Amino acid sequence: MHIQDFQRMMHRIYFHRDSKRGRKGTLNWLKEEIEELGEALNGDDMKALENEFADVLAWLASLANVVKVDLEKASLSKYDGGCPRCRKTPCECPLVK
Numbered sequence: 001m002h003i004q005d006f007q008r009m010m011h012r013i014y015f016h017r018d019s020k021r022g023r024k025g026t027l028n029w030l031k032e033e034i035e036e037l038g039e040a041l042n043g044d045d046m047k048a049l050e051n052e053f054a055d056v057l058a059w060l061a062s063l064a065n066v067v068k069v070d071l072e073k074a075s076l077s078k079y080d081g082g083c084p085r086c087r088k089t090p091c092e093c094p095l096v097k
Helices: 003-041 046-066 071-079
Strands: none
Touching: 003 046, 003 071, 046 071
16 A cells, blocks of 8 residues: 555545544644554553554544645655755764754
8 A cells, every 4th residue: 555545545534524623633633643652652562552653644644634735745755865854865964862
């Protein structure tokens, strides 16, 4: 499955609800899922971790649908040539905190 296929699947399943929720509401759900992913990273339950990664991806795709962004196109446009800053693969940018 390609990113675009997954985004279309999320559109079929959730767009009718996400569009009513709007940008801000959908972004808030994504933030909650990222927090849950952070909690799962602190544990050792691989299934819970996989579920939270899936939820974050689903909500990211849902938010992209609400704002009409093609995730696959945007991602490839930015990262297909390697690191957007140094243009290398793997990235050779200095580590910065």
